[in-house]
Amino acid sequence: MAKGDVIVLGGTGFLGHRVVRKLLERGHSVAVGTRFPEKIARHSKIWGREVRPVKVDLLNDEVLSRALDGAGTVINCIGFYVETRDQTFWDVHVDAACKIADAVEASGTCKLIHISGIGASPMARSAYVRARGEGDEAVRSACANTIILRPSVLFSRSGAFFGDLDAIIRMLPIVPLFGTGGTRLQPVFVGDVAEAICEAADQTDNSGAIYELGGPDVFSYREIVTRLAARSGRRRLLLPVPFPIWWLLADLASHLPRPPVTSGQVDLMQRDNIVATSAKTFADLSIVPKSATSLDLV
Template sequence: MPSNIDTLVTVFGGSGFIGRHVVRALAKRDYRIRVAVRRPELAGHLQPLGKVGQIHAVQANLRYPASVGAAMRDSHAAINLVGILAEGGAQSFEAVQGAGPGVVAKAASAGGARMVHVSAIGADENSPSRYARSKAAGEKAVLAAVPAATILRPSVVFGPEDQFSNRFAALARVSPFLPLIGGGLTRLQPVYVGDVATAVADAVDGKAKESAVYELGGPEVLTMREVMEIILAVIERKRMFLSLPFGLAKLQALALQFAPGALKLTPDQVELLRGDNVVSDAAKAADLTLEGLGVTPDSLEAVAPQYLWRFRKMGQFQKKSA
C-alpha cells in the first residue's frame, strides 16, 4: 500500500474544533500536515496528534492573500475549515467566509493542488442570515477558482470541544430553564465531528467526487427540543423549557450578542434557526452524503455521554441512573 508521507496537505483553520479532528485523521493516514492559522503559537495542542515533525503550524490569515500563498507553498492539497459563528472586529462573515475561501482556492489553483472546502448545510445566497449568505458566497468563490473542488456541507457538528452540545449542557448547569427558540421545532441532523473529519480525509484521498457538494448529516433528524432532551438525559438534569417566539428571541439577542460563554446569542443565529438544517433529498438521491462516502454516522445519543459527563452534578463519579 503506497504511503502518503511525501504528500503535503495545508489545513487552514486546523487548530479549531473541526480542525483538530481533521488533523488527527490526516496524521493517521501518514500525510505531512501544515496547519495555517492566525495564531500558530496557540496550535501546540496539535503536535501530539502525529509523529515527530509530521505536523507543523504556520501563520496565515485569509484576509491577507500573501500569507495564504506562502502557507500553500509546495502543498499537494488544501483544506479550508475557517469559519466563525459570530463576527468580531475585522473578522466579518463576508471577509472570513465569503471572500476568504476564494483566496485559499486561488492559491491552491496556482500550485495545482487539490481543494477541499468545508461549508455548511443552509448555505444560501438568498437567506435572511448573513452567515448563510457568506457561506454560499464562499462556495461560489471556491468553485470559480477550482472547478474540480470538493465542497462538504455538514449539519450542526457535535463533539468533545463543540459549541453546541457543550453550550446547552453548560447552560443547564446554571439555569433552571432552557430556551426553545421558535418553540424548538427547528429540525437538525447533528453530525459527529469524527465523521466529518473522515469525510474530509477521504476527499483528500480522492475518494470523493470532484466538482460535487456533499451534505453531511447524522443518522437521525431531531427537533431542537429533542436535542435538548437528549443532552439533559446525558447530564442527568431536569430543566424546564421556555418557548420563545422568533421575534422575542431576536429582540433578546440584541443584548445577548455581547454576553459571555453559553449565554451568547446573536440576531443572525436566531435567523438561522428559522430554517431546518438537514440533508436534502437531492443529496441523498445523488449519494452525496456520508453514506455515499462509505461512512456510517454516529448519533448524538451514542457519542455525547463520552464527553458531556463533566456536566453531571458529580461528574464522572455520579452513580448511573437505574
C-alpha cells in the first residue's frame, strides 16, 4: 500500500461504499480491505474511479497487519448483525476490532476511525449491543489515535429504515409497536454520516474524540409509524407489544438465516436513541445534517 493511503474496512457495505465515494471526491488515494478483492471491480464502476483492493482476513493477524501496513488512516466500517457458527458478535466487534486497533497503534503514525452506534454499551442485554460497547472500550484502550463515531439509526433515499418500515405498514393492517411506541429516535442520513467520517479523518486535532451523530429531527417510534401510514393513505391499527414478547420473538427468530427482528434491535428500542447533550456532534465537524422531512421521506 502506498504511504498515506486511506484504507476502508467494510468498504462495500451500506455505509462503507458511500465513505469510499466521498473520500475519492476529496482527492484521497483509497484502498478497500475485503475478504473478496475480486469483487472490488464491480464497485469501482459505482465509485467512478479505481480503488486498490487489499486482502483482509480478520481471523489472520499476519494478513491483517500486512494489509494495514503503510496506511495513513484506517476506517473501520465493518458491521456484523447476525451471528454464525463461525463468527460471533464478540469475534468481530471486540476481538477483530481490537486487532485492527493494535495494528494501527503499532504503525506509530496512523489514525483509526472506528464506527459504532448510539446506545452501544458493555452493560447491554443483547450480545450485539454489548459487543459494540465492549469493542469501543477495547479499541480506545489499544490505540491512542482513535476517533469513534456513533450514528443513530441510518436512513437513505433508496429506502433504508423509512422505506423498509413503510413496506411493513403497507403490508400489515395491524402494525406492532415496540412497547407503547414512545422510544425516541434521531434518524440520520447515511450520506451525512459518510461525510462526517471523511471530515473526522481529515482533521488533525481530534485524537480520542467521540462523536454522536443524529439528524435534526427527533421522532417517537409511534410518530414515525403514524406519519408513514398517513403518507400512504392507509388507516392502520397500532398495536402496543410489551418488550418481553419482543425478546421472545427475537430469540425464536435468531435461528432463521435472516431474522425479521433481532435481540440487538429490541435492546436498542428499549431506550431513546438520541444524541447526548454533552456529546460532540455534526456541528463539531462543520456539517449540517439533512432532515428526513426535507427529503420528503417521512
